[in-house]
Amino acid sequence: MKSPDGVRAGSDVILSRLMALHPKIIDLTLDRMWRLLAALGHPERALPPVIHIAGTNGKGSTQAMLRAGLEASGPRVHAYTSPHLARFHERIRLAGDLVSEPALAALLDECEAANGDVPITFFEITTCAALLAFARTPADYTLLEVGLGGRLDATNVIDTPLLCAITPVSIDHQQYLGDTLPEIAGEKAGILKRGVPCIVGRQDEAALDVIEARAARLGAPLLVHGQHWHVTREGGRLIYQDETGLLDLPAPRLPGAHQFDNAGMAIAALRHLGFGEAECAAAVTDAEWPARMQRLSHGPLADLAGRAQLWLDGGHNPAAGQAIAALLAERAGPQTHLVCGMLNTKDVAGFLTPLAEVAESLIAVDIPGEANTLPAEKTRDAAAGVGLAASTAPDVATAIARIVADAPDARILICGSLYLAGRVLRDNG
Structure with a gap:
């Protein structure tokens, strides 16, 4: 795993200790997560409604837009993302605000004490810390971004999310997820849950076939780009259309043609959740996401x-x-x-x-x-x-x-x- 640069106050001491005591390699399995979550009293069962986001590209941007849209009309939103950029606590937002350094240090200390000396990866224990914080802080929604893959990712511990989302799948992390697009898509589709709807972004046919097959087995309704919703760029504006109608919105604040697709995913999720044009507009105009052009x-x-x-x-x-x-x-x-x-x-x-x-x-x-x-x-x-x-x-x-x-x-x-x-x-x- 990667060095936790940027951690301040007491959390840097705890994280350095965790890095020394526990495996530093990525080790995709949920066994260690289930054990530690049980020791912590199963915080994953007490979260505000969860939107779980997987995919290869665009997860962070889509989450940022979705959060901007949700927060536009007042809902309080938890968010978990990785990796951080400048400071470690950027990974965890509690009801809209970054977790404080003292609170982060206390959470990590508590998770370490509950874990004991049993091996666990850096990402797993920090995910448990985030879930513990989310369970203890009132909010209306929880946005969980997958760290790697999906099926065996540490975030994949929510029995029944409110909604799932899979951004475009492409070749990456082959050493963990497989060498072919269908293999990688199968890992991403591992976040799908029985009966839980999923927003699906633009996909190659080989990836979409795998996602659709798993969704059919689970009875998970899909809202697929190009089938159930459409997004285009026309005259410098974003045009979104689904069965409920058309939206003519400004171009996304985040630059690049690919951000139109990411915005479309966020809008599809907001529309599915019952939000209107004002929230959809906020998703594209208010989102901030550093280091994306x-x-x-x-x-x-x-x-x-x-x-x-x-x-x-x-x-x-x-x-x-x-x-x-x-x-x-x-x-x-x-x-x-x-x-x-x-x-x-x-x-x-x-x-x-x-x-x-x-x-x-x-x-x-x-x-x-x-x-x-x-x-x-x-x-x-x-x-x-x-x-x-x-x-x-x-x-x-x-x-x-x-x-x-x-x-x-x-x-x-x-x-x-x-x-x-x-x-x-x-x-x-």
Whole structure:
């Protein structure tokens, strides 16, 4: 598992201890979760109504839009997401507010005491801490984002969610989920529950076939993109239509054509729950989600960039590379230069291939403090292999300085990993 950078106060001590005592690898099973949840008095049975979100790309953005829509008319919303960017407590929102550092430290301490010295993964024990906090804090909804996969993910402990959602499924995390799209879709579809409706985003046919087959076995009604609801971009606006009618809404605040699909999922969920146009509009206009084509205009790194545009995105798989490339292609402007750091578990060439069509060069960096970083030299070689002029730098600041020395009016995109994105946000203040 990854280093819990950004934790403050007493929680950093507890998390460091947990990382030392328990397995650091991803180990997909629910046995440890059930044991610890029982020791904690089964908080997962006392949550406000749960909306459970799985998928490969767009989970975080969809959750952010759904939360914005729900909160627009007053409901209090819990939210659990991963990984964090700048600070660990970003993973847990209690009734709309980030959990405080003292409260997080107390929750983790309580979970550790209940767990004893029995092996458990870092993600599992932090998920238990989140569920404990959610059960003790009044709210109207709980949004749970799957960490990895779905079927055996630590969040998949809710017997009867109010609603499920599966965002687009693509190839990623093959070492845990399988090498083919149907295998991966089967893991994502593992969150489906008997009789519980599920919003399904845009899918390849091979993935949709698997999702539909499992839903049929469970009697889980599906609301599928392209069948039960439609979303398009027309004249710079978002047009959504389902059996109850048409909505003509502003473009999503989060940039990129792919965010129209994510917004469509959030709107489909809101409509299913009985919310109206005002909440749907808030979902697309009010959502905030850092490191998704985020413009950095202030801070030390932005100052270093000078006149150059500085952008940040945490996408890290081939589908994300395609989405980023599409956005860059449609935005006329200066030449794009990449600063890229990736994990050694990712399809680097798959991510970079579409970007090679829209970028002039790439400077590869290691991800600071990340044990699973891909060495910058290997990222450079992969970039060269797909046709990008590539070099390495010791850090992001040096890479930015080199780019602006040669192209002071460039567009610079820092990309390749959410862990790199988190480091950049911390370094940039």
